[in-house]
Amino acid sequence: xxxxxxxxxxxxxxxRAKRFSLGKAFLxxxxxxxxxxxxxxxxxxxxxxALSLTAVPAFIDIEDKNGGEMTFAVLPVTRKQNxxxxxxxxxxxxxxxxxxSFIVLKIAQILDISGxxxxxxxxxxxLSDVLDLKINDYGxxxxxxxxxxxxxxxxxxxxxxxxxKRGKGSTKKSTARGVFILVxxxxxxxxxxxxxxxxxxxxxxxxxxxxxxxxFTALSAPFNGALLCIFALGCAYGFVFYKAACSVIDYxxxxx
Amino acid sequence: MKNTLKRCISALLAAGTLLALAAPTAMAEDERRxxxxxxxxxxxxxxxDEFNFDKYATDPVEYYAGFEAVVFxxxxxxYEGYFGETDRERHIPCGEDSVFEWGSISKTMTWVSAMxxxxxxRLDLDADIRDYLPDGFLRYLRYDEPITMQNLMDxxxxxxxxxxxxxxxxxxxxxxxxxxxxxxxxAQVNRPGEVVSYSNWGAALAAYxxxxxxxxxxxxxxxxxxxDRLGMEHTSIAADFSDNEWVREQRDNLCSxxxxxxxxxxxxxxxxxxxxxxxxxxxxxxxxxxxATYAQAFVSDDAPLFEHRETQEKLFSGSLFYGNxxxxxxxxxxxxxxxxxxxxxxxxxxxxxxxxxxxxxxxxVGMVTLxxxxxxNLVIEGIPKMIFGSCDLEKYSDGxxxxxxxxxxxxxxxxxxxxxxxxxxxxxxxxxxxxxxLVRVNDGLYTIGGELMLGEGRRSDGRESxxxxxxxxxxxxxxxxxxxxxxxxxxxxxxxxxVLMYKVKAARRGRYSLTAVGAAQTAxxxxxxxxxxxxxxxxxxxxxxxxxxxxxxxGVVDGIVNLVCIAVCxxxxxxxxxxxxxxxxxxxxxxxxxxxxxANAAVIAAVLYFEMYRFWGC
Numbered sequence: 001x002x003x004x005x006x007x008x009x010x011x012x013x014x015x016r017a018k019r020f021s022l023g024k025a026f027l028x029x030x031x032x033x034x035x036x037x038x039x040x041x042x043x044x045x046x047x048x049x050a051l052s053l054t055a056v057p058a059f060i061d062i063e064d065k066n067g068g069e070m071t072f073a074v075l076p077v078t079r080k081q082n083x084x085x086x087x088x089x090x091x092x093x094x095x096x097x098x099x100x101s102f103i104v105l106k107i108a109q110i111l112d113i114s115g116x117x118x119x120x121x122x123x124x125x126x127l128s129d130v131l132d133l134k135i136n137d138y139g140x141x142x143x144x145x146x147x148x149x150x151x152x153x154x155x156x157x158x159x160x161x162x163x164x165k166r167g168k169g170s171t172k173k174s175t176a177r178g179v180f181i182l183v184x185x186x187x188x189x190x191x192x193x194x195x196x197x198x199x200x201x202x203x204x205x206x207x208x209x210x211x212x213x214x215x216f217t218a219l220s221a222p223f224n225g226a227l228l229c230i231f232a233l234g235c236a237y238g239f240v241f242y243k244a245a246c247s248v249i250d251y252x253x254x255x256x
Numbered sequence: 257m258k259n260t261l262k263r264c265i266s267a268l269l270a271a272g273t274l275l276a277l278a279a280p281t282a283m284a285e286d287e288r289r290x291x292x293x294x295x296x297x298x299x300x301x302x303x304x305d306e307f308n309f310d311k312y313a314t315d316p317v318e319y320y321a322g323f324e325a326v327v328f329x330x331x332x333x334x335y336e337g338y339f340g341e342t343d344r345e346r347h348i349p350c351g352e353d354s355v356f357e358w359g360s361i362s363k364t365m366t367w368v369s370a371m372x373x374x375x376x377x378r379l380d381l382d383a384d385i386r387d388y389l390p391d392g393f394l395r396y397l398r399y400d401e402p403i404t405m406q407n408l409m410d411x412x413x414x415x416x417x418x419x420x421x422x423x424x425x426x427x428x429x430x431x432x433x434x435x436x437x438x439x440x441x442x443a444q445v446n447r448p449g450e451v452v453s454y455s456n457w458g459a460a461l462a463a464y465x466x467x468x469x470x471x472x473x474x475x476x477x478x479x480x481x482x483x484d485r486l487g488m489e490h491t492s493i494a495a496d497f498s499d500n501e502w503v504r505e506q507r508d509n510l511c512s513x514x515x516x517x518x519x520x521x522x523x524x525x526x527x528x529x530x531x532x533x534x535x536x537x538x539x540x541x542x543x544x545x546x547x548a549t550y551a552q553a554f555v556s557d558d559a560p561l562f563e564h565r566e567t568q569e570k571l572f573s574g575s576l577f578y579g580n581x582x583x584x585x586x587x588x589x590x591x592x593x594x595x596x597x598x599x600x601x602x603x604x605x606x607x608x609x610x611x612x613x614x615x616x617x618x619x620x621v622g623m624v625t626l627x628x629x630x631x632x633n634l635v636i637e638g639i640p641k642m643i644f645g646s647c648d649l650e651k652y653s654d655g656x657x658x659x660x661x662x663x664x665x666x667x668x669x670x671x672x673x674x675x676x677x678x679x680x681x682x683x684x685x686x687x688x689x690x691x692x693x694l695v696r697v698n699d700g701l702y703t704i705g706g707e708l709m710l711g712e713g714r715r716s717d718g719r720e721s722x723x724x725x726x727x728x729x730x731x732x733x734x735x736x737x738x739x740x741x742x743x744x745x746x747x748x749x750x751x752x753x754x755v756l757m758y759k760v761k762a763a764r765r766g767r768y769s770l771t772a773v774g775a776a777q778t779a780x781x782x783x784x785x786x787x788x789x790x791x792x793x794x795x796x797x798x799x800x801x802x803x804x805x806x807x808x809x810x811g812v813v814d815g816i817v818n819l820v821c822i823a824v825c826x827x828x829x830x831x832x833x834x835x836x837x838x839x840x841x842x843x844x845x846x847x848x849x850x851x852x853x854x855a856n857a858a859v860i861a862a863v864l865y866f867e868m869y870r871f872w873g874c
Contacts, residue, residue, distance in 0.1 A: 136690075197517035201525065203800075210799040211792055218683035219743055221665065222736040227743055234747045242754035249765050 003077045007085035008092075011059070014066045026051075030097065034104050041108045041116050041141055044101045045148050051097060052152025053179075055090055056159035064168050079251050083164055087244040090156050091237075098149035102142060109138045117141075135225035143220075146229035150236035155182075157243035164247035165254070288329065290621050291597040292645035299327060299335040302642065321513035321522050321629040322350045323636055326548040327643060330555060330620040333548060342510045342628055344524065355490070355506035355541055356626035358611045359604025362493065362540035363459040365478050367571070367589030368561055369466045370405055372481055375567040379469050381406045385461070388468045393434075396873030398444045408462040409589040410576045411454045411726050414446040416673040416681075418457050419874040421805035422537075423530045423607075427496045433464050433474060436533035439808070443674025443874040450715055452576065452585075453669035454726035456537040456804075459589075463536030474536055475499050485560060486549050491542030495535035503541055512608035515631035525630070528608040532804075538606055547624045551613045554600070555620040572600055572617055578711035578723070579700010583652055585711055585723055594652075594709065596645025605630070607804075614640050649706065653697040660694040660702065665735035670727040672798070675874020676815050677806065679791065679866035680798050682738050686729050738865075745862035748855045749788030752781035773835040777852055780828025784859050787821040790814045791868065815871025818863050829856035 015023035029047065037044035063086075109117050120137045135143060162177075195202055196209060219228040288296045303325070322342045327335035338350040348354075373379035379388070384402035386394065394403075399414060407413045420440045424430065431439070442457050463474045470477050475494045483491055492500035497507055507529065513522040532539045553560050559568035574584030574592065584592045590600045593614065601614035601622075608628060615622025623643050627636055666688055667673070671681035694702040700712035702722070713721025713728050721730035732738070759778060762768035770778070794814060797806045806814075832849040835841055841849065863869055 194518070198523075201523065207796040207800060211795045214683050214795055214799060215746075218685070218739060221685050221687050222739050227736075227740060231743050231747060235750050238747075238751050238754050242758055245758050246761055249762055249767055253765055 003081045004085045004088060006075075007077060007082060008089045011063070011085070011089055014062050015059075030100075034100065037101070037104050038108045038111060038113065040114045041105055044104055044108075045141075045144055048094075048097060048101055048145065048148045048152060051094065052148070052155050055093065055152075056156045056163070059086075059090065060159075060163055060168055080248050083244060083247045083251050086164075087157070087160055087240060087247070090160065091153065091240055094149060094152050094156065098145060098152075101145050101149075105141050105145060106138065109141070135220050135228075139220075139225035143225045143229055146232055150232040153233075153236035153240050157240045161243045161247050161250075165250040167254075288334075290327070290643045290645075291595065291616055291619050292641070292643055294642070296327075296329065296334040300337075303335070303337055320633055320635060321627065322354070322510075323625070323627045323629070323633075324350050324354065324356070324544040325623065325625045325639060326544050327621070327623045328548055328552055328555075329622075331552055336544075344511065344513070344522065346509075348509050352543060352545060353490075353506060354626075355503050355510060355543060356611065356628060357507075357538075357604075357606040357609040358540040358542065358547060358626070359538045359606045359609065360456075360459075361547070361602050361604040361611055361613050362536060362538050364590060364602050364613075365482055365493065365540065366459055366463045366466060366474075366536050367409055368482060369470075369474075369477060370409065370462060371567055371571050371588065372562060373466065373469050374405075375562055375564055379405060379465070381409075385465050388465050390434075390468075393438070394441065395438070396441055396443060399447050401448045403448045405462060405465060406575065406588075407448050408458045408465075410586060411452050411458060412446075412449050412576075413455060413458040413461070414444045414448045414451065414453075415442045415455050415458055416445045416453060416669075416675075416874075417455070417671055417677075418442045418805055419672060419675045419677050419871075420808050420811055422456060422460075422534045423532045423804045425530055427531050430495050430531055430533060433460065433467065433534070433536070437461055437464055440534065440805070441873065445673040446669070447716060451669050451713070451721070451730075452723050452726060452728050455670075456534055459537040460534035482550070482561060486553055488542065488546040488549055491540060491546045491550075493535065493540050495531045495533065495539050497541060500542075506543075507541060510608065510628055512628050512630055515629070515633070522629070525608070530607045530804075532606075538604065544624060544626050547611070547613060547626065548622075551601070551615050551622045551624050555615050555617055555622055576723075578709060579698065581652070581698045581701050581711075583698070583701065583709075586726060591725060593640070594647040594649075595641065596647060599640075599644055610636075612636075612640065614644065616644060649697060649703050649709065652701060652709075654699065656696055656698075658696050660696055662688045662691055662694045662704065664688055664731050664733065666722075666729035667732045667735070668727060668729055669721075672874070674867065675870050676811060676818070676868050677794060677798060677874070679742055679862075679868060680795060682735065682742055682866075683795070685732070685735060685739075688731075741858070741862050741865060744858050746788055746791075748859055749784050751855070752784045756781050756785070773831045776824075776828045776831030780825050780852070780856055783817075783821045783824040784855075787818055787859070787863065787868070790817050811871045815869050818869040822860055822863055822869060825856040825860050829853045829860075832856070 012023065015026075033043050033047035037047070108114075112118060117137050120140060192205060192209065195205060216228070219231050221227075290296070290299070294302050320340050321344065322340040323337075324339070325335070325337045326333055338352070338354070340350055342348045342350055342354045342356075370379060370381070374381055382404050385405060385408065386403070397403075403413050418440045419442065422436070422440055430436075437457070437460060440457060442455075446453065466477060467474045472480070478493045479499060482488070483493075490500070490503060490506075492498075492503040494500075497504035508527065510527065512525040512528040514525060515521065516523045554568070554572070557565065559565040562568050571588050572590065574582070574587045576585045576587075577583060578585055583594070584598075586592055587600060589602075591602050593599050593601070595616075597616045597618060599614045599616050601612070603613070604611040608630065610627050610630060612625045613622070614624075621643065623639065625636055625639055627633065629636075666686040667681055668684060668686065671684065672678055673681050692705045694704055694710065695706075696702055702710045702712070704710060708724070711723035713719075713723055713730065715721055715730070719730050721728050756778070759768055763770075768774075790813075793810065794806060797810065829852065832852040836846050836849040836853075867874075
């Protein structure tokens with residue numbers, strides 16, 4: 001455990017190595033989005049989303065420049081600890097960012113400077129009859145933050161998995177693949193809705209959508225959507241755990 | 257000349273006298289109005305104005321598929337309208353010969369039949385129906401209390417929604433009513449007489465009681481005692497329309513449509529012929545004229561369906577009331593809706609059509625509507641209020657207007673509250689926190705949002721509940737724990753997928769060797785995944801309105817999977833426990849073992865609590 005924490009510290013030090021380091025850039029962006037997020041809450045979600053896309057490539061870039069991949073060869077740490085530390089650090093950074101985002105969101109709701117929450121409230125009350133959503137306005141924003149965080153965790157775990165399996169060269173490919181998958185998901189979701197709204201009768205699609213909608217609304221009922229958030233994050237952290245375990249196998253059996 | 261003049265004067269006088277006598281009658285004719293205040297003569301214009309049918313007529317199918325409406329006063333039809341098409345593809349317009357499915361309006365025929373037998377002294381509404389049924393017919397009763405015909409009429413027999421499908425698309429699979437009832441007997445989850453829970457099965461059982469008492473096939477009984485008496489030649493009641501060849505042929509000219517967001521506005525679902533095995537609860541089909549004839553019988557002073565007028569009076573005297581008031585919620589199976597006037601009737605919906613029948617017995621004004629559109633159509637749903645006016649809830653107030661907080665989670669009585677679909681009732685809760693508070697207007701009568709009327713429930717277990725039409729909502733204080741358990745069940749299944757994928761990967765790299773403990777745990781993970789997948793299949797079936805339930809084979813397989821799941825998970829938990837206590841395992845192995853035991857215990861708890869294994873008696 002101590003070794004894992006030391007590797008994390010080493011990675012954080014590497015981030016601060018340059019005058020205008022990645023760590024500083026991240027902090028500036030983070031503080032800026034928090035301040036602006038109070039004024040306009042979607043900015044927090046945008047920052048979280050951007051973080052989920054860029055965190056791993058940026059981190060790997062630094063690792064590469066500082067020879068971080070060979071840490072286990074020069075320090076008394078194992079490859080397994082190396083993998084766990086990298087997964088741990090990325091997950092902690094994203095989780096802390098997500099947690100702070102929730103707090104800022106609550107402040108933004110209390111102040112409601114931009115009037116976003118008022119608009120959401122009106123939208124929510126008119127939509128709730130149709131969608132049977134049982135979440136209030138803060139719950140809706142919190143759910144979006146949660147889903148963004150969950151997406152970030154999934155995406156980062158996928159990228160790290162590729163990195164530990166095939167090395168840095170694969171990261172660019174996996175980033176491109178990730179973006180492609182993301183676009184594909186959006187296109188697929190749009191296609192599904194268009195098919196549902198059109199005159200086409202695709203029973204299996206209809207049934208699948210119905211199951212998803214049923215589970216989504218059922219999970220949104222208790223604790224103002226918190227159960228849905230826990231469910232989404234539970235799946236995401238489970239995936240990170242799974243990918244980390246797989247990466248240990250990949251990394252240990254890889255020729256370096 | 258003189259005579260001619262006299263004749264002319266006499267003729268003029270006679271004409272004047274006739275005019276003078278006739279004028280008030282004609283004027284009275286013109287002044288006759290619906291309860292909402294619309295003159296009968298203006299109904300056509302009102303329909304056009306309110307629903308802008310002129311505009312729609314340019315392309316009616318853009319706004320509704322097919323739609324028919326009849327408004328009557330006593331035995332006179334005062335408005336009749338046919339709009340759109342029964343088959344858009346073949347351009348068959350709606351008309352007098354169009355046959356639609358009446359859905360649950362069919363149930364009222366059972367209630368009429370029961371009242372006919374009651375007035376003949378052959379059926380006691382308050383006797384236990386088991387006195388009329390063959391011995392041991394009801395196999396899964398939970399309560400010993402008698403179930404009466406009155407309970408069936410009021411939907412208070414105690415049964416929840418059926419698990420197994422009550423309809424089929426293959427007419428060769430139709431069985432006798434008795435067999436269909438026994439195949440689909442649902443769980444009895446409430447004490448008889450306590451909880452209102454609309455039940456197709458209960459209504460069909462009532463029809464079977466009619467069969468047993470009358471000694472006739474139910475369809476034959478209805479033909480002889482309702483259709484023939486009223487001259488309803490264009491109506492059928494049998495599941496496959498086999499009792500009326502004309503209706504069967506006409507039904508082939510009807511397609512069903514659902515609303516579309518994108519053009520074309522209506523999506524064809526085809527003919528959607530679904531044969532209802534429990535046919536008395538929803539198989540009637542016929543023309544709108546016949547439906548109007550049937551409805552008109554209930555406002556007639558002659559009470560043509562009964563030997564004594566008093567029987568009809570009793571039928572509409574109310575049998576279930578809001579709280580402790582005398583305001584009826586339903587009346588011997590007929591729904592009661594308070595508009596500007598008190599109306600009686602029933603609506604209906606099948607997989608192909610929707611229908612409505614409402615009448616005011618005071619003014620004798622009534623309306624019937626039929627459509628081949630299964631999605632909600634606000635144009636059609638606005639008609640009752642247009643005819644009968646808006647309800648002024650103030651008239652029911654006893655002067656009090658104290659507020660009562662309405663919070664927490666409520667479950668709907670008309671859902672699967674027992675058997676392998678029990679978990680689905682937790683997927684559609686009523687979240688009261690987001691509703692306005694209740695306002696007490698009378699003893700046990702509440703309003704919500706100034707519109708909806710709720711009657712206080714009367715459960716012996718003290719559970720807070722409210723009656724809403726033919727169903728209840730009851731407060732479930734354990735709901736957050738229940739849905740959390742269900743979420744945990746699914747999240748463990750997802751976790752099992754990750755673990756299994758990891759094991760496959762590790763095994764390929766030679767990093768995983770299967771031990772006895774590991775094999776048991778893997779089996780546990782696999783069965784959890786299968787169990788969750790089976791649960792999702794059930795959710796999909798429940799959501800498919802065309803099936804009205806789950807096929808028996810699917811239910812049995814699902815139940816067996818979950819029985820195996822309990823056994824395998826128990827085995828996996830035991831194996832993990834053995835692994836923990838063995839000296840060989842390190843602290844991480846012990847932690848994994850503990851997590852495994854917890855996951856298995858949670859899944860067993862979920863399967864047992866939600867009765868996912870119980871494929872019988874539901």
